[in-house]
Amino acid sequence: MTDSPPPSTGASAAGPPVPSAVALSGVTKAFGAVRAVDGIDLEIRAGEFFSMLGPSGSGKTTVLRMIAGFEEPTGGRVLLGGTDVTRLAPFDRDVNTVFQDYALFPHLSVRQNVEYGLKVKRVPRAERTRRAAEALAAVRLEDFAARRPAELSGGQRQRVALARALVNRPSVLLLDEPLGALDLKLRLEMQIELKQIQREAGITFVFVTHDQDEALTMSDRIAVFNAGRIEQVGTPAEVYEHPATEFVAGFVGTSNLLQGDAAAQVFGEPGLYSVRPEKIRITHPDDPAGPDECSAPGTIVEVVYAGALTRFVVDLEAGGRLVALRQNVEESSTDVARHRGSTVLLAWQRRHTVRLSARPGNTTPNDNPQ
Amino acid sequence: MELSRGARVALRLAMALGLAVIYVPLALVLVNSFNASRSFAWPPSGLSTRWWTAAWQETGLREALYTSLKAGLGATAIAVVLGTMAAFAVTRYRFFGRQAVSFLLILPLALPGIVTGIALNAAFRTVLTPLGIGFGLFTVVVGHATFCIVVVFNNVAARLRRLAPTAEEASADLGAHTFQTFWYVTLPAVRSALFAGALLAFALSFDEIVVTTFTAGPGTQTLPLWIFDNLARPDQGPIVDVVAALLIVLSIVPVYLAQRLSGEVLR
Numbered sequence: 039m040t041d042s043p044p045p046s047t048g049a050s051a052a053g054p055p056v057p058s059a060v061a062l063s064g065v066t067k068a069f070g071a072v073r074a075v076d077g078i079d080l081e082i083r084a085g086e087f088f089s090m091l092g093p094s095g096s097g098k099t100t101v102l103r104m105i106a107g108f109e110e111p112t113g114g115r116v117l118l119g120g121t122d123v124t125r126l127a128p129f130d131r132d133v134n135t136v137f138q139d140y141a142l143f144p145h146l147s148v149r150q151n152v153e154y155g156l157k158v159k160r161v162p163r164a165e166r167t168r169r170a171a172e173a174l175a176a177v178r179l180e181d182f183a184a185r186r187p188a189e190l191s192g193g194q195r196q197r198v199a200l201a202r203a204l205v206n207r208p209s210v211l212l213l214d215e216p217l218g219a220l221d222l223k224l225r226l227e228m229q230i231e232l233k234q235i236q237r238e239a240g241i242t243f244v245f246v247t248h249d250q251d252e253a254l255t256m257s258d259r260i261a262v263f264n265a266g267r268i269e270q271v272g273t274p275a276e277v278y279e280h281p282a283t284e285f286v287a288g289f290v291g292t293s294n295l296l297q298g299d300a301a302a303q304v305f306g307e308p309g310l311y312s313v314r315p316e317k318i319r320i321t322h323p324d325d326p327a328g329p330d331e332c333s334a335p336g337t338i339v340e341v342v343y344a345g346a347l348t349r350f351v352v353d354l355e356a357g358g359r360l361v362a363l364r365q366n367v368e369e370s371s372t373d374v375a376r377h378r379g380s381t382v383l384l385a386w387q388r389r390h391t392v393r394l395s396a397r398p399g400n401t402t403p404n405d406n407p408q
Numbered sequence: 409m410e411l412s413r414g415a416r417v418a419l420r421l422a423m424a425l426g427l428a429v430i431y432v433p434l435a436l437v438l439v440n441s442f443n444a445s446r447s448f449a450w451p452p453s454g455l456s457t458r459w460w461t462a463a464w465q466e467t468g469l470r471e472a473l474y475t476s477l478k479a480g481l482g483a484t485a486i487a488v489v490l491g492t493m494a495a496f497a498v499t500r501y502r503f504f505g506r507q508a509v510s511f512l513l514i515l516p517l518a519l520p521g522i523v524t525g526i527a528l529n530a531a532f533r534t535v536l537t538p539l540g541i542g543f544g545l546f547t548v549v550v551g552h553a554t555f556c557i558v559v560v561f562n563n564v565a566a567r568l569r570r571l572a573p574t575a576e577e578a579s580a581d582l583g584a585h586t587f588q589t590f591w592y593v594t595l596p597a598v599r600s601a602l603f604a605g606a607l608l609a610f611a612l613s614f615d616e617i618v619v620t621t622f623t624a625g626p627g628t629q630t631l632p633l634w635i636f637d638n639l640a641r642p643d644q645g646p647i648v649d650v651v652a653a654l655l656i657v658l659s660i661v662p663v664y665l666a667q668r669l670s671g672e673v674l675r
Contacts, residue, residue, distance in 0.1 A: 106581060145597060
């Protein structure tokens with residue numbers, strides 16, 4: 039075992055040490071010359087709703103598949119509940135997966151799909167029937183037990199996949215973009231439902247998604263993936279309010295970056311800074327900014343009305359561009375448009391400025407000569 | 409797509425004509441097998457089953473039928489085993505020459521039978537005859553298998569491509585060992601495609617004549633060969649009609665079943 043420093047997972051709880059539900063140490067996966075996953079350390083606590091967030095190709099699904107056992111790491115170790123499972127086959131691991139395409143068995147009924155895991159593990163028929171019925175009730179599909187997957191809607195299939203995994207009472211449930219194929223309304227419903235099921239079952243959920251809203255709404259903690267590495271691990275608020283890197287600032291939420299001369303003029307010191315658009319107040323150029331505020335004068339170049347909000351794009355006198363959001367408490371679209379071309383002062387609390395570390399070596403190695 | 413009234417009528421007529429060209433001659437053969445007259449006289453002078461009785465008593469015909477059944481079953485058995493294995497190899501694994509293998513497997517179906525026949529004839533003569541294996545049922549079976557493999561391969565490969573690879577992963581994820589996964593997930597998914605392929609393979613073999621001509625020895629006569637031999641004999645004409653009628657009925661069954669099975673929605 040290598041004595042690498044333990045991954046920072048925030049403050050540890052007092053009491054006897056409980057082994058992490060999932061622990062990865064130095065996990066690497068190379069496909070030929072491509073390193074899909076590049077030396078990842080991660081600890082996921084028992085009972086946690088943990089999201090792995092990142093763009094496609096960032097390695098999050100590969101990490102999930104290594105936890106499930108579908109891929110063998112090229113390097114590093116995978117531990118489940120403190121036991122090394124790096125070389126174990128999927129059927130010897132106490133985890134279950136909800137697949138992106140659900141992967142239901144098309145020739146089996148909903149009930150048979152749900153019973154499958156119990157059947158291959160030779161659970162007696164009576165117990166099998168009872169547990170399958172419970173699992174189907176938990177996802178509100180009791181009335182669909184006799185149907186084939188082809189006769190269900192997307193949302194129902196999704197719930198069958200969930201029941202089929204949960205019926206085995208795994209210590210960890212892995213979910214690979216399970217809501218990706220659903221339409222927006224259903225997705226929002228399922229987000230709430232998933233979160234409820236997780237809380238009731240008390241199972242550790244490891245949830246892969248490329249949707250930042252999904253990750254922010256559902257997770258206890260989030261790991262942000264980029265180019266096969268983890269850029270930041272933290273609670274949704276930590277990741278959103280205090281992005282550690284430029285990538286995290288840009289991927290989670292709207293990117294509002296200032297750098298170079300503009301940054302030096304606004305903040306007094308050159309560097310790379312981020313401010314979330316909703317933190318920025320738009321005032322008249324003659325109004326003074328508060329003592330704890332940063333401010334920058336500029337001109338509104340674009341006004342985008344988006345129903346609940348209006349997005350103001352402001353070119354700063356110092357150079358650079360910031361986006362500010364304002365709730366449409368009173369104004370309507372015809373009113374907001376007249377602000378285009380106005381000179382304004384942008385102001386925001388000093389503590390809402392996040393200085394980003396430009397982490398060398400963590401930038402995307404996407405040097406495709408094209 | 410909206411078609412004008414004239415176009416719709418014209419297309420329906422064309423369809424009716426096309427189907428008529430295919431099926432009227434077949435219907436005539438069926439009717440003629442019950443024709444009481446010996447000389448294909450039209451309209452039939454009367455209906456009779458005498459030719460069916462005569463055909464049944466024809467020993468050469470019965471032997472040819474058995475030979476054809478044996479050849480068909482043999483070729484189908486080879487095709488099922490090899491075609492299925494090839495389908496798994498091509499759809500489940502990435503290897504050098506995968507596309508080429510796929511292409512080479514399908515090619516025999518498109519090659520003219522006479523080319524396959526001549527080539528096999530030469531090959532058997534060079535390779536098998538020195539080993540003491542003469543032309544006979546065995547060579548016919550091997551000859552038929554070359555194109556029977558294609559239909560099994562095509563059917564099974566198409567089904568495997570439609571089966572999400574995650575279904576097998578899901579099975580393993582739920583705790584099933586490799587054999588359980590094959591038995592409970594993979595086999596049920598390809599079973600109907602496999603059966604459809606086998607039926608088509610058998611049907612292909614059963615009516616094959618060109619390759620058979622070049623691979624059957626003098627003592628081996630399949631049903632199509634027997635028909636071809638007896639067609640020219642005037643006294644056998646009505647019996648040939650009986651056999652043809654029988655084959656029409658026999659062919660409808662496997663083709664209908666195969667279509668039902670391969671068209672069946674995967675569910």
